[in-house]
Amino acid sequence: MSAPTTTPRQFALVAGEASGDLLASLLLEGLQARWPDMHAAGIGGPRMLARGFESWWPQEKLAVRGYIEVLRHYAEIAGIRRQLKARLLREWPQLFIGVDAPDFNLDLEAGLRGRGLKTVHFVCPSIWAWRADRVDKIRAAADHVLCIFPFEPALLAKQGIAASYVGHPVANVIPITPDRAAARAALGIEADATVVALLPGSRRSELRYLASRFFSAAALMQRARPALKFIAPVLPALRAEVEQLLVASPMAGQVQLLDGQSHTALAACDVTLIASGTATLEAALFKRPMVIAYNMHSLSWRLMHRQQLQPWVGLPNILCGEFVVPELLQDAATPEALAEATLAWLAAPDRVAALQQRFATLHDELRRDTPTLCADAIQKVLQS
Template sequence: MAQEAARRFAMVAGEASGDLLAGLLLDGLQARWPGVPAVGIGGPQMLARGFRSWWPQEKLAVRGYVEVLRHYPEIAGIRRQLKARLLEEGAEIFIGVDAPDFNLDLEAGLRERGMKTAHFVCPSIWAWRPERVHKLRAAADHVLCIFPFEPALLAKNGIPASYVGHPVANVIPMMPDRVAARTALGLPLDAPVVALLPGSRRSELRYLARRFFDAAALMQQAQPALRFVLPTLPSLRAEIDRMLVASGMQGRVQVLEGRSHAALAACDVTLIASGTATLEAALFKRPMVIAYNMNAMSWALMRRKQLQPWVGLPNILCGDFVVPELIQEAATPPALAEATLAWLASPDKVHALQQRFDALHAELQRDTPTLCADAIQKVLEG
């Protein structure tokens, strides 16, 4: 018990999706080692479990090459200070949760100084930037993988790894209750509902939100009965409200602080930014239109390193364009509106898609908190 009491876990989750994953990881760690403190950088899900965040998570929530360069001095400064503090105050293991651009260098530096390290979520080396496998091998004693094909891929590169399932697959029910979600959100049971998810970063809002709102206006012109819900972070609420006013959609979009799962459960279709949220939408068995737009230079650099024809996780995991993707210049408001409304007019296609998503959900369901704790215990004992 004395040895366990002396333990301290250090973690960094750099964005909202990582915060959700890290919260479930903490469930497993706290069940295995009750009362062991966890510190670093995290968001509301982690804070609710007693995590102590030394910096606001929003400081790290930047995406795209150009955007990161703009914020690089501050982000690099946080990483240096965090590394120094962890080495000074000690931690038995550091677990980087996603955010590879921030976490892998930090993990490698800590590992060089004798701290055990793990990385939760294998970087998408199977989708783009395969050279990251070398950095991952230097950074992590063990990788916790959320997709079943990843451990074998990492083993070929000499990296110990465990498949722990996708944590969100156990949070989202196999049969979401649309009626209960609509009742909770005050939405009518008989109206078609579109969930708008333009992203959880300010940089994403800058490039996507107005397009989504203009698309929503076109959809409502075509179908006046449509209702719109938009979940967002409290820190982004003022910016969302300003954009709604500018687009003429204020009062016509129900803005929710948090509650993205309620929005996905309640909706008939979602217009959604590419990212982890698209997998959540798939697990809610909701048809979607995946969109993304970013700085043109960032996109040009990213596209050259893309290994697969798909951008959205549901399409990558299904190995097919099961849902439409409208990226960069293709993500115009008319195209977004047309593709979203097409799902509402195609119940047979929706049913077939839901069957694909049922199979995907079953494949991703595992006892993730326990499997994570098992893997971390092996690292600690090794």
């Protein structure tokens, strides 16, 4: 069956969470520079919308992590994917680009590619860290993979999967030397304050398991050092839930909640207590010491932990190949342990300085002209 006719430069994208929204917005920058009349639609967040993206469903519908949590929302998510696939096969864009969210996007890409629509997957799933069995799924799903870490294209090539290294987009967004003073001024924080940024995640499921632990840890830190200032960036869509958790915690009225502004918070802080995920890499690029934490449903944890291929979970540790920052996961993520590990950074300026130098080297390795490299790779796919 021949493919339906298509209007030139019509792209479809799905970015399922806040980190994917940032990645996709930079990809859109490259596409718009290459093809100024292009149009993109699908599922995306506020940064994509600011670039003229048309989102058919709210991005928050897909922002679920963990096996048990996904099962609770499976019917709705599967329904969105079926409707989206049907619409894309009717409208037939030139290219579908799945941005991260592999559990949602890879199956969708495979179905579209099986009908003849070209597909690109942006962000190689972490097959080098866990779930190596995903290689076969990636091969079936994507005509090309855009990789954000330099070692990934060679790994995929060995599996017969075409890929390009495009750098990590966040490395170009974050300055080599963050302006702490300007960030503090923007947030109304004193220049000489000692600031702890609390980042318990950007998904409801993460907040459910982590926010109360983080607030309890903050209370213990405040007891030890009463002058500490606490800030917490929150997605506007989740602010009411975070406020409710904060009011029920020992830190009610003592944490400055920010609408978004996670980068401003990381630039302003001295140390961050942070959920495992893309935000940990952003913290590393801001050269901030951190304590990485995670907690989820116990069954989800057992299933994920069993498939882990490396001793590290946090991206800074994975990329550095050692535990450069603490990881407190599942049962180890107690408020007492979180508070102790976070305060330890504030008492070790030499250790912080060494970490900042390590993170500066990592930043340099990840900086590339990502929008242009993405557009170059996508143009080759379109011409193939």
